[in-house]
Amino acid sequence: MDGPLPPRESARFVAARSRDVAVDGEGVRRAAELLLTAASGPALRVDGWRSLHELNPRTADEAALGWVFVVDTLNFSFWAEQEERKCLVSYRGKAYSGYWALCAAVNRALDEGIPITSASYYATVTLDQVRHIFRSDTDIPMPLMEDRHRVLNEAGRILLEKFGGCFLNCVQKSEKSAQKLMHLVVENFPSYRDVTEFEGKRVSFYKRAQILVADTWSVLEGRGDGCFADISSITMFADYRLPQVLAHLGALKYSDELLRKLRQGEMLSYGDKQEVEIRGCSLWCVELIRDCVLELIEKQSEKPHGEINSILLDYYLWDYARDHREDMKEIPFHRTRCIYY
Numbered sequence: 001m002d003g004p005l006p007p008r009e010s011a012r013f014v015a016a017r018s019r020d021v022a023v024d025g026e027g028v029r030r031a032a033e034l035l036l037t038a039a040s041g042p043a044l045r046v047d048g049w050r051s052l053h054e055l056n057p058r059t060a061d062e063a064a065l066g067w068v069f070v071v072d073t074l075n076f077s078f079w080a081e082q083e084e085r086k087c088l089v090s091y092r093g094k095a096y097s098g099y100w101a102l103c104a105a106v107n108r109a110l111d112e113g114i115p116i117t118s119a120s121y122y123a124t125v126t127l128d129q130v131r132h133i134f135r136s137d138t139d140i141p142m143p144l145m146e147d148r149h150r151v152l153n154e155a156g157r158i159l160l161e162k163f164g165g166c167f168l169n170c171v172q173k174s175e176k177s178a179q180k181l182m183h184l185v186v187e188n189f190p191s192y193r194d195v196t197e198f199e200g201k202r203v204s205f206y207k208r209a210q211i212l213v214a215d216t217w218s219v220l221e222g223r224g225d226g227c228f229a230d231i232s233s234i235t236m237f238a239d240y241r242l243p244q245v246l247a248h249l250g251a252l253k254y255s256d257e258l259l260r261k262l263r264q265g266e267m268l269s270y271g272d273k274q275e276v277e278i279r280g281c282s283l284w285c286v287e288l289i290r291d292c293v294l295e296l297i298e299k300q301s302e303k304p305h306g307e308i309n310s311i312l313l314d315y316y317l318w319d320y321a322r323d324h325r326e327d328m329k330e331i332p333f334h335r336t337r338c339i340y341y
């Protein structure tokens, strides 16, 4: 059986048939203009990944890649049932939530002498140890703890069996191709197989596999083993924050029926028609925004130093969503519990 449509083609297919979610041309242009103002700044640069985020690794070595691999293996489903009662992890005097709580817990474990980024450790780590490592300051635990334990054991065992326990070996097998690395990850690590069906077609968004490639490129600052010739073929990462910020910017429109569901906090299952429409249209929307940004850059005199791609636009929009949480309260995010995003 042939594989699923690749992410970009999946998004195009879904967006063309979507009924409850639509990409808005005017909103795409407005979002592109917002991003253009950032294009010459530090945010839309591959070396921004480290300098802008204090929890990210300070080095560009094998240990840093090991950190990226274990974090992106667990990079899913942090949203809380009630925004005011959520998992928090304090690290070096600062409390973090969501994705950053995951990073803070990993760094806290390393400081405590727990080798959480070592495959030989997390291949056999127990559920109780995982609960301790990712413990919350509040009485609200990080969601899907049992799933986190399972995917950690699975990823650790496979990394030991197939790549000598070292993610750098997997990166080097990709021979500086982002697509090859993404497929190596999806073929070897089942928890990364973000594939579903839409109107009879198998579609893929590969959110965690793509962000793993992007974070590998970022932690290596696009140099050496991270100098991927085809890095711009990686799309945005179809999570639950990007749709929210794209809707907030007017680039994505929801039907009244879907908006009512989202406002009521109704859960959508992974693979539901409306859930796939939200993810597919978001991915397609960022592709159109990128095309628009590149068009606008063509028209202006000074050019940004490096290539603007969907990864850098995604990172910027994701950070924007976190910084504008208050302004976005009216736009709910969709609630899906799964290990894929």
Ligand SMILES: Nc1nc2c(c(CN[C@H]3C=C[C@H](O)[C@@H]3O)cn2[C@@H]2O[C@H](COP(=O)(O)O)[C@@H](O)[C@H]2O)c(=O)[nH]1
Binding pocket: 049, 053, 056, 075, 076, 077, 078, 079, 097, 098, 099, 100, 215, 236, 237, 238, 239, 240, 241, 242, 314, 315, 318, 322, 341
């Ligand atoms: N589209 C996209 N989704 C991303 C990321 C990140 C963090 N990555 C980079 C950002 C800074 C670092 O430099 C990392 O490289 C996490 N997520 C997703 O968001 C959700 C968590 O959200 P909240 O509950 O608010 O923490 C969850 O699905 C998580 O998987 C990204 O960048 N883009």
